[in-house]
Amino acid sequence: MSFLFDSLHEALRLVFRFDPEVYYVVWTSLKVSAASTVFASVVGVPLGLLIALTGFRGKSAVQLTLNTLMALPTVVVGLFFYAMLSRRGPLGDMGLLFTPSAIVVGLFVLGLPTIVNLTISAVHALDKRLLLTCKLLGATPVQQAWKILHEGRFGILASVVVAFGRVISEVGIAMMLGGNIRGFTRTMTTAIALETSKGEFELGLALGLVLLAAAFFVNAMLFLIQRSKG
Amino acid sequence: MKKAFFVGLVFVSVMAMICSAHGQARLRMSTTTSTESSGLLKVLLPPFEKANNVTVDVISVGTGKALKLGEHGDVDVVFVHARPLEDKFVADGYGVDRKDVMYNDFILVGPKDDPSGVKGAKTAAEAFTRISSGKADFISRGDESGTHQMEKALWKASGIKPEGKWYVEAGQGMGAVLQMANEKKGYALADRGTFIAHENKIGVVILFDGDKAMFNPYGIIAVNPKKHPNAQYELAKKFINYVTGPEGQKVIADFKLNGKQLFFPDAK
Secondary structure (H helix, E strand, C coil): CHHHHHHHHHHHHHHHHCCHHHHHHHHHHHHHHHHHHHHHHHHHHHHHHHHHHCCCCCHHHHHHHHHHHCCCCHHHHHHHHHHHHCCCCCCHHHCCCCCHHHHHHHHHHHHHHHHHHHHHHHHHCCCHHHHHHHHHCCCCHHHHHHHHHHHCHHHHHHHHHHHHHHHHHCCHHHHHHHCCCCCCCCCHHHHHHHHHHCCCHHHHHHHHHHHHHHHHHHHHHHHHHHHHCC | CHHHHHHHHHHHHHHHHHHHHCCCEEEEEEECHHHHHCCHHHHHHHHHHHHHCEEEEEEECCHHHHHHHHHHCCCCEEEECCHHHHHHHHHCCCEEEEEEEEEEEEEEEECCCCCCCHHHCCCHHHHHHHHCCCCCCEEECCCCCHHHHHHHHHHHHHCCCCCCCCEEECCCCHHHHHHHHHHHCCEEEEEHHHHHHHHHHCCCEEEECCCHHHEEEEEEEEECCCCCCCCCHHHHHHHHHHHHCHHHHHHHHHCEECCEECCEECCC
């Protein structure tokens, strides 16, 4: 019990001591998670709309694949991109391995299936007559998509929130593609893994609390956006 | 509002990435966990970084993986401790300019009550034979690190193939293995540096040390630019000269934890 209490104390101390290293770690985590979520949304939401609104051969297979990809282990994504981005790999000349950009690439792939899938669900949950009405009123496909997007915004924003939660909490990709480099690619999760391996459990737990606080802050902002448009 | 927010977020994150990726020269070094988790690199790197206006990116993994990263050309310099593997790395043409940096030694740690009676052993091989009685667990790194290499060599010397319920392959770093030994009241082979760094947080104690077979030398090697044209050989060379030169050697000698010296410089 005192262990947990010490951790809480340490967490508050960490936050208010304004240690630049801690803030850099928090900043790195938020930066790579936000960037990858934004990229995944920009690609994933239109893709989800397209899959949900059009019928094509093999649609079930695509959806099944997407569902499976939601269970993608983070270390597999890490390993795959390690092989791609290593100097020996096909994209090695870009020199991306062990940079924040490499983490963003990995997290993007991790978050994408979540966003596409939940966007499809959000669209399916809408009243079927909405699309018909749009079509009857002579809306262009882009206008139709825009209307659907607007009507389904709660579900779609939820997909973004879930994806953000998945990417900010993972450790495998950040460790393998970032390398846990101090002051460069160390994220909150890799820092926690490191502190735990060093036996600094209080510091590890404290960072965990800071991670939660940061996630709370981002989600609160998304919540406000959701409400302001409601 | 929504649009503006997202556009802003994209802009900020992209800018931040560009800034952080191309700010200044970066030297990539893969190294064993003991150099970082003991805290040595925190004092060894800054003088070099300041003098040369570079940032040294440290990727701290087991020696086996550290050398693999060098083999793949994903780092510019490796700083490890497993002499046979280091020599192979150089012989295979992946590394050049190998130099001795420092040494310390490996120790056998375990629970204070020492159920397998390691304390009275005369040699490391004998100590390992006693551990194989299986009265308590032995926690192995199991990760091809330098410590794991040393452990395998010592098992070989004792003529025992470690198997059974008592032989736990953790697959984790030195600190984690010490924690595990502490929790399971088992034995473990550790480098003295990491042990001293953890000493006040765990209950296991040193039960055997001093055998010459447990000598633990650290070496530094530049990645061969002929094999990997991307490797920053000049900068790596500069770093090697610093670490093995009088300035770096003094930092290593002066580095103490809990009043104890962790590494002994021995560059020639």
